[in-house]
Amino acid sequence: MTEVPTMECDLAIVGRGMAGMAATLFAANRGISAVQVGMIGELIFASGLLDLLAVGWREKGILERDPWAAMDLLSKESPKHPYVRLKREEIETAFEEVVSFLEMQGLPYSSQTGQNTEMITPLGTIKQTYCAPRSMLAGIQALREKAPCLVVDFHGLTDFSGKQISAALQDKWPGIRSARVPFPGNSEKRELVTGDIMAETMELSKNREDLARDIRPLVNDAHAVGIPAVLGMEKNRDILEDLRERIGVPVFEIPTFPVSVPGLRLNNAFVRGLGEKAIKRLGQSRVLQAKEVNGGAFVLTVGRREPEMTLRARGVILATGRFWSRGLVADRKRIREPLFNLPVHQPETREQWHRVDFLDLKGHPVNRAGVDIDDCFRPLDGSEDPAFERLFAAGSILAHQDWKRMKCGSGLAISSAYKAVEAFWKMR
Ligand SMILES: Cc1cc2nc3c(=O)[nH]c(=O)nc-3n(C[C@H](O)[C@H](O)[C@H](O)COP(=O)(O)OP(=O)(O)OC[C@H]3O[C@@H](n4cnc5c(N)ncnc54)[C@H](O)[C@@H]3O)c2cc1C
Structure with missing residues (x-):
């Protein structure tokens, strides 16, 4: 096999959608030696809005003006939702850090004093x-x-x-x-x-x-x-x-339908601003293989199709998204997480992936499939224990959330990335 160069870092961030971008920003702001790997994410299709949470109780499907009240409902309706593991201050700090970064990149955002606001689609x-x-x-x-x-x-x-x-x-x-x-x-x-x-x-x-x-x-x-x-x-x-x-x-x-200019602006602002920070970005590559080696380090094989580099990292944030981004893959029977072969929370059988009524207010169970986590946002090994000491997950790959229905896409990506980076930082 051809020898490929090796790069070392403390934290490897896999993914460059909203969760990967936010995690890279949080890592850079904390002086963590980090490398981000990933092809373009869903960001360029997104409306550019940063939703936090608008639907707390799925079966009612009512849009809530107060996202924090919606979160209270959520903790009763869906106690395993990743938001239930986050404090309000953590979510607010995560948003502030991202929004002030975007402002510095010439992409100002406005939030309405901690409340949701109505807008037209x-x-x-x-x-x-x-x-x-x-x-x-x-x-x-x-x-x-x-x-x-x-x-x-x-x-x-x-x-x-x-x-x-x-x-x-x-x-x-x-x-x-x-x-x-x-x-x-x-x-x-x-x-x-x-x-x-x-x-x-x-x-x-x-x-x-x-x-x-x-x-x-x-x-x-x-x-x-x-x-x-x-x-x-x-x-x-x-x-x-x-x-x-x-x-x-x-x-x-x-906002327009995809491809969306506000989504492209977001992507460009992250690429530009992160380029000025002391982190490395391998923007046109994928992680082809990942394993943990003796001593708890991760070895990631990186390249487009063939291995081009080995990345050694003490920790990894998995922000690889869902099916479109290939963070999750599905065959005729099961849904898998392809990089670390993590257990995926999912319905027992494929027949249960969807409900009969397409517009059923409860949503489809397949949209809540994903990786289960602990309070540090570490994927679990199938029991209550983390699969790896320093492997974290963020964004839409997480189980028990249905961001499209609950209107929580970017908010979940940003705040779970924050929590994952903070947890890694505290464990160094
Ligand atoms: C059409 C559309 C509209 C949206 N509108 C809104 C909205 O109005 N409000 C809102 O808040 N959110 C919206 N979003 C959602 C939001 O932009 C994010 O897409 C969502 O939160 C998920 O982000 P993510 O980073 O978890 O995943 P993704 O964006 O899917 O990113 C996953 C990343 O992982 C990478 N990856 C996967 N496997 C590997 C690997 N092996 N090696 C390296 N990299 C890998 C992919 O290349 C990709 O970069 C919208 C999204 C879409 C698609």
Whole structure:
């Protein structure tokens, strides 16, 4: 077998979705010698919202304004949910650390004094979120005040309809209306598909002037104008301000379907900001094999397809996600965790993975499959003991949570990453 170079570190973080990125940030901020490995995560598809928890009691499925009250319900309904192992102060500290890092990277977020806030989705439904990009703030305010508001979409943008949004919200928000305008440079009304190219287009002042010229006569009594979230990649703040001046009222972004520009912004902000810190990132590689060797160190074989490097680490954070990211894999009978062969909490048989009713408020049991953990967020060995002394898990790979239904994706990723890094740090 060909010899490959070896790299040593204290902590290896496997995964570069929200959980892997947050864990890498927490490790870097604590001066831990860390290496992050992983291909791009779900982050680029995500809406950019940082949900904490909006549904506490699944069977009711009610969106809660107070995420902490939802957590109290959760501890009764689902006592093994990973949140039940976290204190409120830990979650708040984790969020603050991530949000202030993003702000320093030019991606400001605003949270509403520890409560969930209502905002509109691209379907025209209302969702509760804990922390939204500041580019969406004027929309949150307009919705709260039910102020007259204009939602704009573009000719050729097939998966975003201002008309659908305003029609769906009419009963709750009679002052909302919509209009369709040409996207700058697309007078032929070609199909617009890639959000990142639209975002780049908006970085040119001439294009913003063209867009503002088309929107200005439509504003009338609107207090704010909502536009699909494609208003620039890195210069989003300046672009919003520029459009506000040109149009005459505040402009806000509305999340779009994937691939999502606010998700790409999040990914880029992490890549940029973590690049400035004293940690190493092996961004285009996977861990192909992992084992613990004598003395409790981990040896990870890293590469794209073939081994390119050996990484030796005293601890590992497994933030490898679920099925799409291959943190969990399923065959016809069982769900497996492929790297450490950890026991996976799952229904007894495949027939029990899904309920008969697709929209059953209880959700589908397969969505709660994952690795069981102890209070230090260490995966268990099938009993109540940790599988390895210094192996931790974070994010959507964790069992007993159903982040899509409970609206807790990023919050769970951030706070479990925080807890895992803190636990490793205390054990050094
Ligand atoms: C369409 C969509 C919309 C979303 N909207 C929201 C929202 O509105 N609000 C919200 O809070 N959250 C939202 N999220 C969820 C959120 O962004 C995260 O995806 C989720 O919290 C899970 O993050 P994760 O880091 O645990 O997993 P993932 O993002 O799945 O990341 C797992 C990572 O592990 C890596 N990996 C797996 N196996 C290996 C290996 N062997 N070696 C190296 N690396 C490996 C993968 O390459 C990937 O980088 C959304 C997600 C999606 C997909």
